[in-house]
Amino acid sequence: MDANTPVLELDDVSVVYESLSGPVQAVSDVSLKVYPNTVVGLIGESGSGKSTLANAIMRLLRNNARLTKGTIRVMGQDIYALGKKELRTFRWNKMSMVFQSAMTALNPVMTIEKQLVDTFRSHRKGMSYAEAKARSIDLLKLVRIDEKHLASFPHELSGGMRQRVVIAIAIALEPSLVIMDEPTTALDVVVQRSILNQIQELQREHGFAILFISHDFSLVAELASRIAIMYAGRIVENTDAHALDRDVPHHPYTEGLMRAIPKLTLEDVQIQGIAGHPPDLLRLPSGCAYHPRCPHATDKCRSVRPSLYELPHARVECHLYGEEKGGDDDTWMRRQPSSKLTI
Ligand SMILES: Nc1ncnc2c1ncn2[C@@H]1O[C@H](COP(=O)(O)OP(=O)(O)OP(=O)(O)O)[C@@H](O)[C@H]1O
Numbered sequence: 051m052d053a054n055t056p057v058l059e060l061d062d063v064s065v066v067y068e069s070l071s072g073p074v075q076a077v078s079d080v081s082l083k084v085y086p087n088t089v090v091g092l093i094g095e096s097g098s099g100k101s102t103l104a105n106a107i108m109r110l111l112r113n114n115a116r117l118t119k120g121t122i123r124v125m126g127q128d129i130y131a132l133g134k135k136e137l138r139t140f141r142w143n144k145m146s147m148v149f150q151s152a153m154t155a156l157n158p159v160m161t162i163e164k165q166l167v168d169t170f171r172s173h174r175k176g177m178s179y180a181e182a183k184a185r186s187i188d189l190l191k192l193v194r195i196d197e198k199h200l201a202s203f204p205h206e207l208s209g210g211m212r213q214r215v216v217i218a219i220a221i222a223l224e225p226s227l228v229i230m231d232e233p234t235t236a237l238d239v240v241v242q243r244s245i246l247n248q249i250q251e252l253q254r255e256h257g258f259a260i261l262f263i264s265h266d267f268s269l270v271a272e273l274a275s276r277i278a279i280m281y282a283g284r285i286v287e288n289t290d291a292h293a294l295d296r297d298v299p300h301h302p303y304t305e306g307l308m309r310a311i312p313k314l315t316l317e318d319v320q321i322q323g324i325a326g327h328p329p330d331l332l333r334l335p336s337g338c339a340y341h342p343r344c345p346h347a348t349d350k351c352r353s354v355r356p357s358l359y360e361l362p363h364a365r366v367e368c369h370l371y372g373e374e375k376g377g378d379d380d381t382w383m384r385r386q387p388s389s390k391l392t393i
């Protein structure tokens with residue numbers, strides 16, 4: 051697979067949940083590419099549709115959810131065109147996922163050995179127990195867990211170790227794409243850091259691509275080369291991660307998230323959140339869904355949904371960057387850097 055062919059290609063993907071109160075528009079018109087051997091971050095507040103999108107990619111949507119629009123390709127293969135049997139082979143071999151509830155992903159009544167061996171043997175027909183066990187030992191080594199823990203039950207391991215086992219299972223069959231949905235959120239900061247470093251090492255060594263989902267901006271910025279920012283089911287910005295350190299324009303929502311990261315200046319700690327709440331996905335606001343919280347909102351923002359505009363370092367869904375700008379707030383354009391940025 052050459053480096054210019056995306057491992058993951060989302061084209062105009064929408065997902066709707068049927069609920070008693072009506073259709074919940076959880077994901078809207080999402081397009082995204084992830085290239086081999088790269089890490090792309092997906093961030094957004096709780097309820098913005100991140101896990102729904104991840105489940106859609108794995109074709110593991112809940113019964114009341116439906117892909118209503120768009121295509122999802124993994125290594126060029128349309129996931130929704132696969133037969134059931136082909137899908138089984140495709141999942142875990144080509145794409146895998148560390149689920150948001152990963153701490154409970156392990157079977158509590160099975161030893162680590164049994165769970166790892168089963169992973170290999172259920173996907174590699176004809177593999178002997180001895181070989182599967184040998185591979186399991188190698189796999190534990192990869193995530194720096196002593197092989198003596200093959201005999202352990204999940205509850206005998208620390209939270210960090212359990213999470214490393216879950217990550218080991220996700221990469222066991224050497225997939226090209228690993229989706230990680232908040233893989234470290236339940237862990238304390240020190241363990242979080244060590245697991246993140248390990249994920250980074252494994253990724254570099256083995257060259258798989260990661261779609262890394264988190265609501266923690268600073269965490270994602272460290273790991274990813276590109277970052278997609280999700281708001282109310284839409285990717286409102288897709289930016290070069292390095293551009294976040296520079297004084298270049300971003301979507302007002304991205305700017306808000308960045309301001310919410312504590313910055314330790316010489317004098318004091320400044321934290322500024324975003325006022326208001328994400329919208330109800332049953333009743334999305336007209337125009338740009340962010341307009342009720344946006345300090346730059348104009349009449350146009352309230353009535354017309356913005357297109358995607360190309361900036362040198364990012365693609366942004368915001369009228370501030372359109373040819374015909376709404377209103378007379380030109381502070382954003384004045385902030386445009388004079389020299390051309392490279393991605
Ligand atoms: N089974 C379901 N039925 C109806 N609506 C649902 C269902 N699951 C999720 N939703 C709705 O879909 C939206 C997106 O949820 P999702 O779990 O994808 O968000 P998220 O970005 O992963 O949030 P978090 O950061 O809390 O994990 C939410 O508004 C949620 O209420």
Ligand code: NI
Binds near residue numbers: 100101102150231
């Ligand atoms: Ni989620």
